Amino acid sequence: MIGLADAAQMQHLMLVPVLLPLLVAALMMLLGEERHRIKMALNVGACAALLAVSCLLLLRAAHDGAPHSVGVYLPGNWQAPFGIVLALDRLSALMLVLTSLVALAAALFACARWHRVGVHFHVLFQLQLMGLAGAFLTADLFNLFVFFEVTLAASYGLLLHGSGRARVLSGLHYVAINLAASSLFLIGVSMLYGITGTLNMADLAQHVPALGASDRGLLHAAAGILATAFLIKAAVWPLNFWLVPAYSAATAPVAALFALMTKLGVYSILRLWTLLFGGEAGASAQFGSLWLIGAGLLTMAFGAIGMMGSQRLGHLAGYAALLSSGTVLAAAGFGQNLLTAAMLYYLPASTLAISALFLLGDVLDRWRSPVDGADPYEPAEEAAPFLNARLEPTRGFNLDDQEQALVGRPIPAATAFVGLSFLLCTLMLSGLPPLPGFVGKFAMLSALFSPLGLAASAGSQPGLTGWAFALVLLTSGFLALTALVRAGMAHFWTAQGRGPLRVGLAEGVPIGLLLLACVLLAAAAGPALHYAQASANALHAPRGYVQSILGAEPVPSVAAGATPGEAGKARP
Secondary structure (H helix, E strand, C coil), rough: CCCCHHHHHHHHHHHHHHHHHHHHHHHHHHCCCCCCCHHHHHHHHHHHCCCCHHHHHHHHHHHCCCCCCEEEEECCCCCCCCCCCCEEEEHHHHHHHHHHHHHHHHHHHHCHHHCCCCCCHHHHHHHHHHHHHHHHECEHHHHHHHHHHHHHHHHHHHHHHCCCHHHHHHHHHHHHHHHHHHHHHHHHHHHHHHHHHCEEEEHHHHHHHHCHHHHHHHHHHHHHHHHHHHHHHHHCCCCHHHHHHHHHHHHHHHHHHHHHHHHHHHHHHHHHHHHHHCCCCCHCCCCHEEEEEEEHHHHHHHHHHHHHHHCCHHHHHHHHHHHHHHHHHHHHHHCHHHHHHHHHHHHHHHHHHHHHHHHHHHHHHHHCCCCCCCCCCCCCCCCHHHHCCECCCCCCCCHHHHCCCCCCCCCCCHHHHHHHHHHHHHHHHHCCCCHHHHHHHHHHHHHHHCCCCHHHHCCCHHHHHHHHHHHHHHHHHHHHHHHHHHHHHHHHHHCCCCCCEEEEEHHHHHHHHHHHHHHHHHCCHHHHHHHHHHHHHHHHHCCCHHHHHHHHCCCCCHHCCCCCHHHHCCCC
């Protein structure tokens, strides 16, 4: 069992995902733009440190014997709901690990060449990580808005990184739609504060069931406006026209990091909907569930059809992000414990595969269409020597030149690596065995038709919405498979007049890292599903989350007479 002193240390560790990117970004601002090596090392090192800290926090959140399943930190030492609160539970820890893993892969991939095509790339990268981490940890709606704006401000610069007409045009659309979403966010938050008198999420969960009938309609209107802002950020149809042009125009490492942005909107909806409109919300219980399911199904259909109509890998990855976002939202809308657990297993797996596909798309596009006859694989001059290493094509003899019956040609190592990586992405995004995409979809269908699932509350059948979800889930997987196989044939089997494919380690390592995480997630499906089930249990029974936040006491000052040991014991 984690001791109280160790628990207090882990509480302070919760600040690291927010403070570390902020401090690293401030340090890099002091360095000139010519210090590429130092900035690159700081960015990659900070992402690696963030991944290590996030893993420690996940282990802390998953510790069954811990006295409190929710870690609470009061930065201003004011008791909730009057002060800022950071809260760590299983869901937020999972999102932190996912964010840091994708960020590390994107930062490594940028070292090959992309970090040099604009200014302040590493600074903006770290600021976006700060905003993402803060949004996943905060337990206050206003601070959620602040961290959202930090994330968006950094994303504006990252999207325009590298300039170009396409990035500017898509960037204008991206900025405009997100400014509109931020305005809706503020309106919804203001209405909620006017109704309940609080913006603390745990305190809101206590106020909602006690509201009178005269205020409930206004509450639902405020929740609808706030949900619209989150649905725009989650790229739900028909509010997702901006995503594919923006993500496909962005540089590859930025697009890979942006795969997390839609999941931030999904996380916000999942967190607030289970807190405010769960089974304990009285007359407002399950408010908006049908809207979430319907929007998710339409987004899934739109994403699958978009993949069928796409030729470029960047567009394929963008529509795959829409398909993933719609799947997660539709599954969450059922408000069913087992289905939510399966969805939480599917969420990180699909995000990792989409990020890897964005990175693969950059490698394959440069192989297919080299620019101006230059070597598109030349890594950055400032990169470390190990980053300059390449997976060179295998030098072998051609049996076509020999008078033998056996005809063949050795496959270059780089081509084999990229082809295998593309195959893994195809299996993941289409939901074929044995990778987590299949496990997650199978678990969702099992929960859908389980006697303990939706069928228990709707007779012997899961209902029309359940059958619709199953049909769209299977059909979208088939369409995604068809689109990705067609793209693979175009890039690998019908190639004519191209030179050998070369992949630097700065490009191969991050792709391999993301796909290795997918393979490990499949190999450890049992423990991962157990963790997801525990996360779903906590989401659908939020009383522990509420009590942990509202019951957290400020730490007594050592100067006021408390010893450091007593100060550590004063916090849950």
